[in-house]
Amino acid sequence: MNIFDIKGPEDIKSLDETELTLMAEDIRQFLILSIAKTGGHLSSNLGIVELTLALHYVFDSPQDKIFFDVGHQSYVHKILTGRVNEFASLRQYKGIAGFQKRVESTHDVWEAGHSSTSLSAALGMAVARDLNHEGYQVIPIIGDAALTSGMAMEALNQIGSEGRKMVIVFNDNNMSISQNVGAMDEAFTRLRTSKPYNTIKTDLKEVLSINKVGKSLLEGMRNIKNAVKENVVDTSIFGEFKLDYIGPVDGHDLHDLIRVFKQVKNHEGPIVVHVITKKGKGYPFAEEDRSGKWHGVSQFDPVTGKSLAMLPAGHLSWSEVISNTLVRLAAENEDIVAITPAMIGGSKLQNFFDAYPKRSFDCGIAEEHAMTFAASLALNGKRPFLSIYSSFLQRAYDQISHDVARMHLPVVIGIDRAGLVGEDGETHHGVFDIAMLRPLPNMVIAQPKDSNEAQLMLALAFHQDSPFAIRYPRGNVPFTPINLDACDIKIGTWTIWESEEPSKVIVISYGPDVDRIIAKAKVNNKHITIVNARFFKPIDEEMLVTLIQRKLPIIIYETDMLCGGLSDAILSYCNDNQITKQFIRIGLEDHFVEHGSLPQLRKAEHIDTNSLFEVISQYD
Template sequence: MTSLLDTINSPADLRQLPRAQLRQLADELRDYVLHSVSNTGGHLSSNLGTVELTVALHYVFNTPEDRLVWDVGHQTYAHKILTGRRERMASLRQFGGLSGFPRRDESPYDTFGTAHSSTSISAALGMALAARQLGQERNAVAIIGDGAMSAGMAFEAMNNAGVYDDARMLVVLNDNDMSISPPVGALNRYLAQLMSGRFYASAKNVGKRVLGVAPPLLELAKRIESHAKGLVVPATLFENFGFNYIGPIDGHDLDSLIPTLENIKQLMLDGDGPQFLHVVTKKGQGYKLAEADPVAYHGPGKFDPAMGLQKSSVPSKQTFTQVFGQWLCDMAVQDKRLVAITPAMREGSGMVEFHKRFPERYHDVGIAEQHAVTFAAGMACEGLKPVLAIYSTFLQRGYDQLIHDVALQNLPVVFALDRAGLVGADGATHAGAYDIAFLRCVPNMSIACPADENECRKLLTSAFEQDHPVAVRYPRGAGAGVAPDAGLTSLPFAKGEIRREGAGIAILAFGTLLYPALEAAEKLGCTVVNMRWAKPLDIELLLQVAKTHQGLVTLEEGSVMGGAGSAVSEALQAAAISMPVLHLGLKDEFTEHGEPAKLLALQGLDAAGIEASIRARFPG
């Protein structure tokens, strides 16, 4: 039943409700989120945990004039529902439908695109100072999760924000003790210590207990606000950045949230500088199954809310992520030097089993990709063999470190690049479209592109055997279904193979598009080459094929600009070979979210699209 929610078409409608009705609205909203996600799939635990906070923020602040910046943006389903997109939730994460993250072109209430973490404080500060410069009376609010607070960028922004005493800015720390993977690091320990009942209760009274015997001293401490705050709560970390710290408060208690936010809004209006509100929420709140297992319900597919997630009786194909996870464990048994590193993506990168079996060799550094890369470099300097499991899109954040700290020093770090290519429902922000282009221009780097699950395992071994940095890129989900061999055999470094002998045209396939290339080649009668390595290229094989064919087609699930196809053209030019070359890959555009097969077809990278492009370029 959503009788009250059905009347809310914008936050302006929400703000007309008496406060006594907000509890009912929150209950209806939570139920709507649960049943909506159960029908479409998407992020669930995080969104169930932010229902009351979303209601309170839109109730107190004059959105969209006041800016809300959500971080990470997968916790914004309630926000979308309250801002006029309730009826479109059935299209969530589907092609042409609502994005799973805030998008500026989707709604004026989505003030900043936030699909990667730890950017909200920087953006909100920019908005607050822009308003000041333009003479506009508005507030900027960043809502950031405790996992996202572990990234250096968040602290860089806080360090900058603290010097602007008149910035009308609020940072809301949504502390749910849960990023995608279990939270790690000193900051998380600090927050946990802060929230432990005995510690907090004693800290709250320590000032009175110590100074109460001398009332003049207690009064003096109260006047010296920074010192008094340090005595009342352990908030000095945030206050030393120049923020006025408030909290922690219950993020599910509207009777606490709303008056607190109203008071903070007045402080911002009075020019009291940047504010910091610490709220404590629970992932999966209100749905017992998600509360009990927030990781499993972080991003489920479709399911029956009454039954919860069910294991399928039909065995599914092994994913590339699972292949990597098994290889990692097997290689760790064989080579004691192996250490595994993840930036807060233990589950997503398939490292749960490794963590269980080799805890002393497993390192989750939190959402800190730059640190992860240099941390791996430091380990490699001392003779270890680091394997950094990282999504292609997240490695972009560690690019400077990859160049200066790993490649320049020619250190043997293996980069296991998950989610290379298109990623389906997560869309452009998570697509691994650029890794070949940005890696192949870096000296000492090599790039392997396995065509299937078996090649993935073997090329990971090949990469591990090298004494320089190597990236192995593989897509989300399953591939052709080629079962990996049990051993740890490798494939020859920088060598490809001819998979189909034909005539006239040769398709040079990099990665999993080998299989649609083989399908298209059956109708075209052309040669298909499994190149395997984008850098270094198998020059001998390339020149052999070039001399025996009239045209070449390069094929990759990555950016055409600067990608593997560009490498082929450069190699041909260096060999003084002039021949027609067709480059097929991801176009110079951001690819929308949607079903992966449909997206590939729209890019012309399915078998039919490949065939059509080749016939158009090489008629007859």
């Protein structure tokens, strides 16, 4: 069957296993060629082709609720639910999303972009089903890395207690974005290499149940069987949570997958199906990757595997600027340690991990733990740097408040991917961290405008006795190492740029947009004053008062949420100090921003520099 003819899962149910196997290869080749053009999550989707086919072959979506933890590995699911002809728009503005999206299809029953939510969601669905006296099955698919998260453990605890009917597919590829870490991963390794006893046990049961003699023998074996099962499997985490278990099953063998899913389809109570898959299956470059390079990709040449997105000469990503500076600072200060929640590659910390392995800590997908771990290190004389994506920072908010800010501990938080991030969309845009952190006492919150300021700001952070958050965006920036001892930045100070002619308007902004605005003002001969508001907390009150006294229009241009952002801080100060001034505010309004390229999104949200200069022209 041609995959472009698939309208829904019912179209594949008449196929035999040979035809399904051929379809799996067609899907795999389609994914490679399609993602090479659009970018997206490659390895995880290549690894789940046969598993997704088997699930839709046996279960009946959307009546049965099939959904994926995180959701970035739902591309095959999208193909089988009739969206293959839309893949040219994958992650593009107004195109289909790179994650499950309820508005796209009734088959997308849950939305996520962060890990470890699927089991809690599955239990909620199962409880609602039972309360409504319905009979559908609930099938969450969760990976071995996501299963180590505290939220997943909390959900397993209640799932075992409730005993509701559901099929938990444990997709075990021994990888997060990069290699997994921790004792839980070691336990999974023992489990995946143990004798697949439950599969053999089920086969025995089928054979012995044929006649009376067999049934008697089966009954007589029950105690022995359970004892063996306890020693082989139930000493694992699943048995401890009172969950039935079957596996390990070859996640690329359609015959075995279909047979097992048929066995468990009507199972009463929760059961775990342990499936072994290979991330990147069918594409050698991705199969051999252990660094996470092929987890999420930009456009690439499918033949050579080379990325088509190259950094300009003399540029580094913002993450690399911070990481390289951290390595330099750590050479002078042996108390500096680095922490990441499973994002060594994404946060570009591999060079630090290589240089200082004893001072490097990957906590796995456990942002809450990572933050409190950092707090305790700081309490005991170390100088921790915790690198964390802005959208993941939300998961550790209680720990920042209670364990870091409340105890006034010098944890340096590198907020990576701050601001709009583009194609990953609503779940990944890092536009809320300023508003989240500003209310917390003792916090310093800053953003550099360029790589020089980033280097100095990081050096400054390690000389403070307060929690210090430095945010920086996705993307790259010109970079040259500078003298870190020559830091002249003072906490809470802004800088100012003036045009040659007397200004007619003042623009207050931050981050890389500051230099973009200056460059555009020069080209367009605009008579403006541009303020680099590099600290969100504390703000430069002295400079703000001076600016207000000039009696010029003031535009506050921010590319994050207006609510709780820089302009809110300025307005609060003015109100509390009886300063009457009307400001023009430009920023993100009260809604979640969809996916698309950064230029498209900034234009759509009216926060691009062209939109800014249209406002400036009203006063210049």
